[in-house]
Amino acid sequence: MSGTNTPLPPFDPICPMSTFPIQIGGKWTAMIVLCLESGPQRFGTLRRHLQPISAKVLTETLSTMQRDGLIRRHLVEDVDGCGVEYALTSLGRTILGLIEHVRQWTREHLNELLRLREIFDSTNQINSAS
Amino acid sequence: MSGTNTPLPPFDPICPMSTFPIQIGGKWTAMIVLCLESGPQRFGTLRRHLQPISAKVLTETLSTMQRDGLIRRHLVEDVDGCGVEYALTSLGRTILGLIEHVRQWTREHLNELLRLREIFDSTNQINSAS
DNA sequence: CTGTATCCCCTACGATACTG
DNA sequence: CAGTATCGTAGGGGATACAG
Numbered sequence: 001m002s003g004t005n006t007p008l009p010p011f012d013p014i015c016p017m018s019t020f021p022i023q024i025g026g027k028w029t030a031m032i033v034l035c036l037e038s039g040p041q042r043f044g045t046l047r048r049h050l051q052p053i054s055a056k057v058l059t060e061t062l063s064t065m066q067r068d069g070l071i072r073r074h075l076v077e078d079v080d081g082c083g084v085e086y087a088l089t090s091l092g093r094t095i096l097g098l099i100e101h102v103r104q105w106t107r108e109h110l111n112e113l114l115r116l117r118e119i120f121d122s123t124n125q126i127n128s129a130s
Numbered sequence: 131m132s133g134t135n136t137p138l139p140p141f142d143p144i145c146p147m148s149t150f151p152i153q154i155g156g157k158w159t160a161m162i163v164l165c166l167e168s169g170p171q172r173f174g175t176l177r178r179h180l181q182p183i184s185a186k187v188l189t190e191t192l193s194t195m196q197r198d199g200l201i202r203r204h205l206v207e208d209v210d211g212c213g214v215e216y217a218l219t220s221l222g223r224t225i226l227g228l229i230e231h232v233r234q235w236t237r238e239h240l241n242e243l244l245r246l247r248e249i250f251d252s253t254n255q256i257n258s259a260s
Numbered sequence: 261c262t263g264t265a266t267c268c269c270c271t272a273c274g275a276t277a278c279t280g
Numbered sequence: 281c282a283g284t285a286t287c288g289t290a291g292g293g294g295a296t297a298c299a300g
Contacts, residue, residue: 020198022228023153027293043262054294059263068150069246082300084262091246094239098152101231109224116199116221157273173282184274189283214282 020113022102024095026061028053029070030102033088033095036071040087062086070095150243152232154225156191158183159200160232163218163225166201170217192216200225 024030028050035041035049047058065071070092076083154160158180165171165179177188195201200222206213 021153021155023151025151047262052294054296055263056265056295057293060293067247067250068243069250070243078261082261091239091242094235098231098235101228105224105228109221112221113198113200117197120197120199177282182274184276185283186275186285187273190273208281212281 020110022106024098024102025068025070026057026064028057028061029065030095030099032061032065032086033070033092033099036086036088036092037096040085042076043084043086046086065092150240152236154228154232155198155200156194158187158191159195160225160229162191162195162216163200163222163229166216166218166222167226170215172206173214173216176216195222 024033031050032046035046041049043058043062046062047053047055050058062071062073066073066086068091069089071086072089073084073086076085154163161180162176165176171179173188173192176192177183177185180188192201192203196203196216198221199219201216202219203214203216206215
């Protein structure tokens with residue numbers, strides 16, 4: 001009823017690039033590709049969907065992706081005026097395959113990596129006091 | 131005879147991460163994994179092999195990789211004294227698969243991406259004079 | 261709604277010099 | 281040979297405010 005809900009799910013925790021950074025393009029590129037997988041999205045929708053992202057960074061990333069031919073931008077007619085939509089190109093869709101491989105690796109091996117990291121950190125007590 | 135040549139090829143130009151950054155770990159992580167694919171390597175050999183890398187960054191990267199269980203470090207006996215060798219662990223070997231996928235994507239799609247980028251840049255003449 | 265324009269900050273990365 | 285110790289830097293990312 002309220003109508004302004006995001007039409008997409010709140011965003012699935014993907015491969016946690018913070019713990020082991022496997023990055024495709026910028027920090028948000030892969031997530032944007034995933035957001036666009038099921039169809040074109042508006043700027044505002046992407047923004048809400050990617051939550052803590054700033055307008056500036058989203059604009060920058062989308063611009064770079066358009067430059068590289070990963071997405072296409074087109075205007076849409078809205079009730080209250082102008083709107084913009086972003087859609088994956090066929091080249092952009094090829095990124096989906098890459099992401100899938102990354103996610104698969106993550107599913108299979110990230111836990112072990114994290115476990116070994118913890119063991120290493122607790123073995124070599126580097127920082128405890130100053 | 132001279133003996134100090136790098137036993138490995140000068141380094142194959144991999145997926146040019148500078149033109150389209152697809153990064154696994156740090157800037158050099160993937161390349162180090164590739165260097166170690168065919169067997170353990172000494173610190174100095176890696177250094178020469180990765181050429182413009184600084185000792186500090188190489189040390190840092192190797193340390194991180196060891197922490198994450200991607201490589202193992204062990205001492206070796208040399209003619210003139212101490213030496214160190216780095217070798218891939220089984221977990222580290224799983225990265226090879228990831229890299230292969232990235233390289234395949236690169237082979238198949240990077241040229242098109244670069245072409246589209248050039249077209250975009252020449253169409254939107256952004257920077258020419260001030 | 262869809263962006264620009266600033267400003268700031270932090271972290272990789274790099275250059276250089278020095279040590280066991 | 282295999283690193284440490286410093287110092288410096290560039291740029292990616294973030295917060296906030298403003299504009300068409």
